Amino acid sequence: EIVMTQSPATLSVSPGERATLSCRASQSLNSNLAWYQQKPGQAPRLLIYDTSTRAAGIPARFSATGSGTEFTLTISSLQSEDFAVYYCQYYNNWPPWTFGQGTKVDIK
Amino acid sequence: EVQLVESGGDWVHPGGSLRLSCAASGFTFSLYDVHWVRQPTGKGLEWVSAMGTAGDTYYSDSVRGRFTISRENAKNSFYLQMNSLRAGDTAEYYCARSRGYEAFDIWGRGTIVTVSS
Numbered sequence: 001e002i003v004m005t006q007s008p009a010t011l012s013v014s015p016g017e018r019a020t021l022s023c024r025a026s027q028s029l030n031s032n033l034a035w036y037q038q039k040p041g042q043a044p045r046l047l048i049y050d051t052s053t054r055a056a057g058i059p060a061r062f063s064a065t066g067s068g069t070e071f072t073l074t075i076s077s078l079q080s081e082d083f084a085v086y087y088c089q090y091y092n093n094w095p096p097w098t099f100g101q102g103t104k105v106d107i108k
Numbered sequence: 109e110v111q112l113v114e115s116g117g118d119w120v121h122p123g124g125s126l127r128l129s130c131a132a133s134g135f136t137f138s139l140y141d142v143h144w145v146r147q148p149t150g151k152g153l154e155w156v157s158a159m160g161t162a163g164d165t166y167y168s169d170s171v172r173g174r175f176t177i178s179r180e181n182a183k184n185s186f187y188l189q190m191n192s193l194r195a196g197d198t199a200e201y202y203c204a205r206s207r208g209y210e211a212f213d214i215w216g217r218g219t220i221v222t223v224s225s
Contacts, residue, residue, distance in 0.1 A: 034211035036153075043202055043218055044145075044153065049211040087153055091211050095166040097143070097155040 002026055004088055006100035012108040013078050021103045023071040023088035032092035035064055035073045038102075039084045047086075048073065075105070083107055110134035110214055112203050117219030120193055124223070128188040130203030130216055137184040141206050144177065144188045146199035147218075156201070157188060170196075193223045 003026040013019045023033070035048040046055045048064040051071065061076040075082055088100040116128040130142070144156040157177040158166040165177050174193075179186035190197065200220050204212040 032209055032211075036212075038153075043215040044212075045215070046211055046213050049213075055211075055213065089153075089211065091206065092209055095155075095158065096168055097158070097212075099153040099155065101152045 001096065002029070002090055002093055002098050004090060004098050004100035006086075006088055006103045008103060009101070010104045010106060012106055014108045015080060016077050017108075019075040019078055019082075019105055021073040021075075021086055021105070023066070023073070023100050025069045025071070025090060028068045029071075029090055030092055031067075032090060033066065033071050034089045034091060036087045036089065037082075037084050038087065039081075044087065078105070112205065112214055112216035114201065114203050114216040114219035117201060117221050119222040119224065121225055122194060122223055124193050125189070125191045126193065126221060128190065128201055128203075128219060128221070130186050130188075132184045132186075132205070135205075135214075138181040139207065141208070142177075142179060142186045143204045143206065143212060145202045145204055145212075145215075146197075146221075147202070148199045151199075154199075159186060190221070193221075195223050197221060198223045 005024045007022045031051040033051045036044040037047050038044045052064050064073045085102045085104045087102045090098050113131045141160045143158045146156050159177045176189040200218040202218045203216040205214050206212050
């Protein structure tokens, strides 16, 4: 079973700054890697799929890249609505569908 | 509007049973795989179960043998029958959809299951 490890657990960032979140896999992956955003009291929302493709309606300040075992989500200029928890997920070698443990982005 | 709506969450004693439902609307339900994902309060996401369009079923190790997923395409709905519930099953349960090797693009708002004496 593939294990997804996200870092850091918490990232404190000031509004307007860049945030870089990491997701590392226990073995090499293909491009079937997604990122989800979850705000308090809300369901997860798909941000990125296929490693780097933004989902419908997701602003361009969200970008992602990666290959092999290392994947990154970047938020170029944090807005107030971006403070949330972010999860990566690998959706190719299922079951199971594996999520990382999440990175919380909070206000510095 | 494309949406999924969960129902059926409740408080139940350990060893008890509960059936969750997820109602789909706004899309051709029969073309999509369906999932249950849970999240204990303050914790991360855990995939629980899935059912493909052909009726194939999948379970996490933590629920296999206790939970059963099913779907009724005619009713645009799917279900999670949960038996032999444990305190560790306490969580918010989300339903979600995907297609084949694709991400979970639509999620419901969740329903809360509490297992406690």
